[in-house]
Amino acid sequence: MVRPICPKCHSSEFVVESRTGKKVGTGVGTVAGGVAGYTGAVGGMEAGAAIGSFLGPVGAIAGGAIGGLMGALVGASAGGAVGYKVGESIDEARMVYVCNKCHTEIQG
Numbered sequence: 001m002v003r004p005i006c007p008k009c010h011s012s013e014f015v016v017e018s019r020t021g022k023k024v025g026t027g028v029g030t031v032a033g034g035v036a037g038y039t040g041a042v043g044g045m046e047a048g049a050a051i052g053s054f055l056g057p058v059g060a061i062a063g064g065a066i067g068g069l070m071g072a073l074v075g076a077s078a079g080g081a082v083g084y085k086v087g088e089s090i091d092e093a094r095m096v097y098v099c100n101k102c103h104t105e106i107q108g
């Protein structure tokens, strides 16, 4: 990848791609995934309770708790990964670079 030259330092040495979109995407994705994970948690709880119910009422409660936790965790981590990829695409589309020396933003 060709890096643009900083208009201030006239060097491409300190110029790096801006990762703002990735950071934002990961954060938003984790939150969105967490919300989706809640739906997954409810589904996981029902599935866990159904499995646990074979072992009696205690099994149903334990199964529901484990299933709910699993669903929420899977949702949040998957959401973060998706958000990162979305943010990466946005970063690439924006083509924004930042000079690490003088903090000038460069439109590539």
Ligand SMILES: [Zn+2]
Binding pocket: 006, 007, 008, 009, 010, 014, 099, 100, 101, 102, 103, 104
């Ligand atoms: Zn610079």
